[in-house]
Amino acid sequence: MIEAKNLWKRFDEGDVLKDVSFTVKKGSIYGLLGTNGAGKTTLLKTIAGVYQPERGQVTISSQPVFENPAIQERFVFMPDALYFFSQYTIQQMAQFYKQIYPTWSDERFHALHEVFRLDPRKKIHKLSKGTKRQVAFWLLLSTMADVFILDEPFDGLDPVMRKKIKSLLLHDVAEREVTILISSHNLREIEDFCDHIGMLHAGQLVLDRELDDVKSEIHKVQAAFKDGLPEDLFRSVDLLYKEERGSVLLCIVRGDVEDILIEFRKWQPVILDVLPLTLEEIFIYEMGEVGYAIETIPLS
Amino acid sequence: MPLKPFRYHKALLNLNIRQTGWLAIVNFLVLLFSVPLQVFFAWEHRQAIGHSPSDFAHYHNLFSEYFDVQFVLMIGFPVLLSMVLFRYLHHRTACNFFHSLPIRRGTLYAHFTTIGVAYILLPLLLNGAILLLMRTALSEMNFFYRYKDVGYWVTVTGTFELLIFAAGVFVAFLSGMSSAQAVLTYILLLFPTGIMDLIFVNLRFFLFGLLPDYYNENTLMSLSPLTDAALNLAYDKNTLQWEKIIVYLAFVILFLSLSLWLYKKRPLEAVSQAIIFRQLRPIFKYGVTFCSMLLGGAYFGSVGNNLVWVFIGYLTGSLIGYFIAEMVLQKSWRVFTHIKGYLWFAAAATILILLAQADITGFQHRVPDLKDIKRVYFSSNSFAYLQKLKANAPFIADGPSQYAEPYLYESKNIETIRELHKEIIKNKSKLTNKDIYPETVFIAYELKNGHRVIREYHLPDGNPYAAYLRRIYNSKEYKESEFGVLNIRPEQVAEIKITPNDSDVKKGLITEADQIHDALEALKEDIMKVEVVPNTIYNSDAMITVQLKTGKNKQFDMPFNDNYSRFERVLQEYGLLDK
Numbered sequence: 001m002i003e004a005k006n007l008w009k010r011f012d013e014g015d016v017l018k019d020v021s022f023t024v025k026k027g028s029i030y031g032l033l034g035t036n037g038a039g040k041t042t043l044l045k046t047i048a049g050v051y052q053p054e055r056g057q058v059t060i061s062s063q064p065v066f067e068n069p070a071i072q073e074r075f076v077f078m079p080d081a082l083y084f085f086s087q088y089t090i091q092q093m094a095q096f097y098k099q100i101y102p103t104w105s106d107e108r109f110h111a112l113h114e115v116f117r118l119d120p121r122k123k124i125h126k127l128s129k130g131t132k133r134q135v136a137f138w139l140l141l142s143t144m145a146d147v148f149i150l151d152e153p154f155d156g157l158d159p160v161m162r163k164k165i166k167s168l169l170l171h172d173v174a175e176r177e178v179t180i181l182i183s184s185h186n187l188r189e190i191e192d193f194c195d196h197i198g199m200l201h202a203g204q205l206v207l208d209r210e211l212d213d214v215k216s217e218i219h220k221v222q223a224a225f226k227d228g229l230p231e232d233l234f235r236s237v238d239l240l241y242k243e244e245r246g247s248v249l250l251c252i253v254r255g256d257v258e259d260i261l262i263e264f265r266k267w268q269p270v271i272l273d274v275l276p277l278t279l280e281e282i283f284i285y286e287m288g289e290v291g292y293a294i295e296t297i298p299l300s
Numbered sequence: 301m302p303l304k305p306f307r308y309h310k311a312l313l314n315l316n317i318r319q320t321g322w323l324a325i326v327n328f329l330v331l332l333f334s335v336p337l338q339v340f341f342a343w344e345h346r347q348a349i350g351h352s353p354s355d356f357a358h359y360h361n362l363f364s365e366y367f368d369v370q371f372v373l374m375i376g377f378p379v380l381l382s383m384v385l386f387r388y389l390h391h392r393t394a395c396n397f398f399h400s401l402p403i404r405r406g407t408l409y410a411h412f413t414t415i416g417v418a419y420i421l422l423p424l425l426l427n428g429a430i431l432l433l434m435r436t437a438l439s440e441m442n443f444f445y446r447y448k449d450v451g452y453w454v455t456v457t458g459t460f461e462l463l464i465f466a467a468g469v470f471v472a473f474l475s476g477m478s479s480a481q482a483v484l485t486y487i488l489l490l491f492p493t494g495i496m497d498l499i500f501v502n503l504r505f506f507l508f509g510l511l512p513d514y515y516n517e518n519t520l521m522s523l524s525p526l527t528d529a530a531l532n533l534a535y536d537k538n539t540l541q542w543e544k545i546i547v548y549l550a551f552v553i554l555f556l557s558l559s560l561w562l563y564k565k566r567p568l569e570a571v572s573q574a575i576i577f578r579q580l581r582p583i584f585k586y587g588v589t590f591c592s593m594l595l596g597g598a599y600f601g602s603v604g605n606n607l608v609w610v611f612i613g614y615l616t617g618s619l620i621g622y623f624i625a626e627m628v629l630q631k632s633w634r635v636f637t638h639i640k641g642y643l644w645f646a647a648a649a650t651i652l653i654l655l656a657q658a659d660i661t662g663f664q665h666r667v668p669d670l671k672d673i674k675r676v677y678f679s680s681n682s683f684a685y686l687q688k689l690k691a692n693a694p695f696i697a698d699g700p701s702q703y704a705e706p707y708l709y710e711s712k713n714i715e716t717i718r719e720l721h722k723e724i725i726k727n728k729s730k731l732t733n734k735d736i737y738p739e740t741v742f743i744a745y746e747l748k749n750g751h752r753v754i755r756e757y758h759l760p761d762g763n764p765y766a767a768y769l770r771r772i773y774n775s776k777e778y779k780e781s782e783f784g785v786l787n788i789r790p791e792q793v794a795e796i797k798i799t800p801n802d803s804d805v806k807k808g809l810i811t812e813a814d815q816i817h818d819a820l821e822a823l824k825e826d827i828m829k830v831e832v833v834p835n836t837i838y839n840s841d842a843m844i845t846v847q848l849k850t851g852k853n854k855q856f857d858m859p860f861n862d863n864y865s866r867f868e869r870v871l872q873e874y875g876l877l878d879k
Binding site for chain 2: 011012042045048049050051052067069070071072073074076077079081082083086087092095096099101169244
């Protein structure tokens with residue numbers, strides 16, 4: 001559905017995107033993670049056709065996006081900093097979207113009134129930050145577009161509204177096969193939401209996988225051995241991280257879970273557990289691999 | 301590049317009218333209050349108190365009413381309009397929003413520009429229609445303006461506003477900040493006049509005899525639409541001939557096409573940079589440095605009177621300009637370590653100054669050959685000559701020629717001028733400190749091939765120059781052209797008036813024909829006889845005014861020279877002099 005091929009984007013300060021390629025399948029939710037300043041927003045703007053890449057191309061349904069209204073009217077980009085026309089009411093803004101997006105649905109707009117419960121005659125600039133975000137989702141969902149590109153979309157929403165909106169988005173994915181590209185720094189936020197993740201670091205995509213694959217590839221293993229730590233164990237497994245808590249060894253290991261367990265069992269552990277890994281932990285260990293490690297912070 | 305047709309978007313039109321429609325209303329109201337309503341109330345006033353045709357002498361055209369307000373609107377409104385309409389380019393979230401919409405850049409541009417043109421033209425045409433209606437409906441409105449004045453007013457105002465708007469739009473696409481856009485637009489519009497003016501003023505320091513005013517008065521002021529409008533519109537009936545209107549409209553099309561081209565190249569992420577395009581930043585930086593170097597030189601040169609001061613001016617001006625430009629580009633105060641670029645500039649500027657001083661064209665030593673010269677204008681003052689060169693000089697456009705026209709044709713006199721000129725050139729090194737010397741000579745050679753050689757020099761008292769000046773000033777030809785009285789016949793004269801400078805003494809007035817005859821003959825004889833001594837302040841107690849019969853203002857004024865003995869005797873005979 002969305003395909004980015006060898007994107008390079010250069011700002012005054014240097015390259016912000018370096019040869020980024022990835023694909024988002026129709027009907028899937030792609031979560032874009034990244035360190036601060038990694039280029040997430042730049043990547044999303046480039047995909048949305050706001051920026052023109054120096055090299056490479058973005059296509060949606062095999063059509064180039066940049067300066068191509070026929071494709072652009074099939075997706076909506078929600079930037080991290082929202083923009084509404086000054087003095088416009090929700091109703092007037094909806095009217096504008098209706099005139100711009102051919103797939104706009106008035107029924108959808110009215111139906112969603114039940115969810116958002118905002119007065120459409122209210123001027124948007126007088127609303128609070130979170131409420132503006134709700135208005136943006138209300139408009140977004142009413143466009144009935146095929147693709148949503150969302151940059152940090154849940155910022156400022158309360159947990160209830162966040163849940164409601166997520167389920168609305170998931171509903172669209174299930175019912176209409178909507179494709180969503182979403183960026184977030186809050187990993188818990190999108191852990192239960194995405195089916196595919198990409199990790200951007202210093203302008204490069206360092207990970208691009210199905211979330212399930214990622215989770216089945218990296219494991220947290222807790223083990224204890226009678227005769228202390230068997231150093232040779234670590235030569236036979238792909239160790240990402242280890243930590244000793246008393247006699248208990250806690251380590252992050254990459255590889256097939258069965259293979260790992262076989263390796264561990266060779267040393268006759270007293271305790272051996274495989275624990276689920278959160279997306280946050282995956283993020284931290286993957287970033288550690290590319291030199292973005294958590295240093296031991298010398299606080300007193 | 302294939303041209304894709306722009307698609308019409310009702311949404312964008314609605315948006316614009318809702319958000320920026322007030323600008324059109326303001327434009328309409330200001331025009332309404334400053335032109336049609338002004339004329340109407342002037343008309344109503346005249347209806348009440350009566351009028352004579354001479355009351356309308358100052359109505360050259362519709363710009364004569366409230367021109368200051370019209371002028372401010374004309375140069376202010378289009379820039380404001382371009383800032384408001386293209387604000388979305390300079391505001392990051394708006395910029396993201398508009399460019400993520402399924403609308404091509406060209407289409408956005410076409411909508412916003414068309415709206416701008418409409419906001420300029422519709423209020424103007426509406427006011428034009430009101431003026432036409434008033435002219436038809438109200439009797440005696442014809443004293444105030446003709447139908448074709450309305451056409452002229454609409455065309456000229458529209459052309460100027462479109463030009464300034466188009467320049468504003470063009471700069472909007474070069475810049476990433478609205479404030480920089482406003483400043484740079486005015487700089488762009490003033491640039492042609494400003495830079496030429498600065499260059500000529502500075503060349504004067506290196507080219508002995510150069511008269512910057514000649515270039516300014518003549519051509520420079522009409523190079524910039526702002527100075528052109530400010531200086532000419534209200535005073536002159538036809539500042540804008542259709543040729544100029546076509547040139548201005550061509551620039552409108554040029555600016556608007558360039559803007560569209562720039563839009564497609566514009567890196568949107570550079571919002572909030574003063575200059576968006578990286579390639580243009582050095583041009584901006586060194587352009588500002590160069591201009592402020594010239595400005596510094598002009599300032600220090602005019603107050604300091606010495607080449608050393610000029611160079612101090614260059615150094616100060618260029619340093620200030622360089623760091624200001626650097627601050628604008630870096631958006632920071634801490635630029636004082638970025639000195640490398642300045643050193644390159646200084647090297648280039650030094651070469652340029654050396655070139656200017658080298659006088660490659662031989663400007664300073666040029667004295668035209670006698671056989672090439674048609675006539676020479678020779679005077680101690682360039683003002684009248686320069687005014688005459690301006691086709692629409694406001695100051696002498698409708699008055700009589702109060703200024704003498706000292707043109708010399710005789711080869712003997714021209715030869716004297718050439719000798720003086722050569723003498724001056726020979727003494728160049730002694731004469732370059734201009735303000736120390738009291739005597740100014742202005743020489744304008746008009747050549748047979750239509751070219752002009754214009755020079756101005758400042759000379760000290762005494763020989764060798766005084767001898768030449770005496771020969772020129774006392775030649776019959778010079779006196780005849782300098783003193784207009786010599787060319788009139790007694791029967792043309794209505795009266796001769798003597799106005800003492802001391803107001804207690806009574807005025808003398810000659811009105812009878814035979815007295816006029818005698819006095820005029822005596823005056824002419826005195827003028828021819830009395831020697832003109834260069835740079836002498838005559839001990840003159842009174843002014844002589846010779847008033848002609850035809851024309852209200854046709855008169856000649858001259859100081860009553862003490863040596864006019866025959867004229868004085870005639871006055872005494874008639875008992876007009878109480879000395």
